[in-house]
Amino acid sequence: MSGTPAAGGAPVPGAGPSARGFRWPEGVRAAACFTFDLDAESGILFEHPEAAGWLDVLSHQAYGPRTGVYRLLGVLARQDVRATFFVPGWVAERWPDAVRAIRDDGHEIGHHGYFHEGSRGVTAPELERRLLRGFEALDAVAGVRPIGYRAPMWELSAEMPAILARHGFRYESSLMDSDVPYLLDCGEGSGGSPGSGNASLVELPVQWALDDWEAYAYLPGITGSGWIARPSEMFDRWTDELDSLIAEGGLFVLTNHPFLSGRASRAAALETLITHAKLSQGLWVATCSEIATHVETLELQPYAPKPVELPRSG
Ligand code: ZN
Numbered sequence: 001m002s003g004t005p006a007a008g009g010a011p012v013p014g015a016g017p018s019a020r021g022f023r024w025p026e027g028v029r030a031a032a033c034f035t036f037d038l039d040a041e042s043g044i045l046f047e048h049p050e051a052a053g054w055l056d057v058l059s060h061q062a063y064g065p066r067t068g069v070y071r072l073l074g075v076l077a078r079q080d081v082r083a084t085f086f087v088p089g090w091v092a093e094r095w096p097d098a099v100r101a102i103r104d105d106g107h108e109i110g111h112h113g114y115f116h117e118g119s120r121g122v123t124a125p126e127l128e129r130r131l132l133r134g135f136e137a138l139d140a141v142a143g144v145r146p147i148g149y150r151a152p153m154w155e156l157s158a159e160m161p162a163i164l165a166r167h168g169f170r171y172e173s174s175l176m177d178s179d180v181p182y183l184l185d186c187g188e189g190s191g192g193s194p195g196s197g198n199a200s201l202v203e204l205p206v207q208w209a210l211d212d213w214e215a216y217a218y219l220p221g222i223t224g225s226g227w228i229a230r231p232s233e234m235f236d237r238w239t240d241e242l243d244s245l246i247a248e249g250g251l252f253v254l255t256n257h258p259f260l261s262g263r264a265s266r267a268a269a270l271e272t273l274i275t276h277a278k279l280s281q282g283l284w285v286a287t288c289s290e291i292a293t294h295v296e297t298l299e300l301q302p303y304a305p306k307p308v309e310l311p312r313s314g
Pocket of ligand 1: 037038039043112116152153
């Protein structure tokens with residue numbers, strides 16, 4: 001099933017308070033988003049700037065925008081599935097043809113930072129500066145203004161939801177505490193001017209087990225243990241999760257990287273998974289923005305993550 005079905009389905013049987021009030025559109029049991037993070041060299045270089053002159057390491061990452069992304073676009077075109085690609089601004093500037101090819105094939109482009117920066121210990125003004133720089137790059141290269149954000153490394157600091165709301169984002173996809181989408185309360189004053197109340201964003205939850213990084217990434221001395229999964233193992237793992245989430249009425253968000261899953265055998269396994277998804281009864285295969293647009297119609301109660309008070313030492 002693709003496209004946007006009518007609203008008004010039954011409540012999902014999903015687990016716990018995170019699913020309260022949530023329902024899929026009429027005729028839909030569950031949904032799947034196929035997402036791709038076009039990180040190219042950015043994530044590795046942010047963590048390891050010393051690798052800027054290491055052609056071997058750079059080539060491992062450049063496989064994404066030079067080779068893998070085109071194979072994946074072929075898979076998506078053959079399967080007639082629209083996906084969401086999260087793109088750091090710096091990557092768009094460095095690999096404009098790849099980003100325009102994604103856009104020209106009708107896929108959604110989301111914001112993924114400027115240089116795939118981590119956010120631990122970073123000030124709010126710096127977080128905002130990176131966000132604006134990413135917007136500028138995606139606009140200059142592809143003429144797009146994303147409505148969705150995914151934090152690099154899924155590192156979402158407590159200040160970020162309010163910043164995202166102020167800049168007009170409608171959804172976010174980095175958190176892991178639910179099987180279904182929900183509304184994330186963006187906090188005091190995030191509605192814009194003082195006193196305008198809290199804004200909220202749709203959260204589309206992710207999970208490390210639904211990411212290809214741990215399974216496929218290996219760069220000696222930089223990332224990975226040297227164990228590299230077989231694509232058939234990943235097909236089995238992801239299919240198990242997809243089938244279980246369909247049974248429970250959940251959202252399956254798969255996160256793949258073109259430099260990893262763009263390789264031939266992995267892309268073939270992914271295509272088999274997409275075929276399986278398309279044949280699954282009542283499964284809505286959609287972009288992140290299509291899912292977010294549905295969630296906005298539900299008038300859910302926004303969820304504010306509880307602030308943490310650390311226990312006093314001694
Ligand atoms: Zn990334």
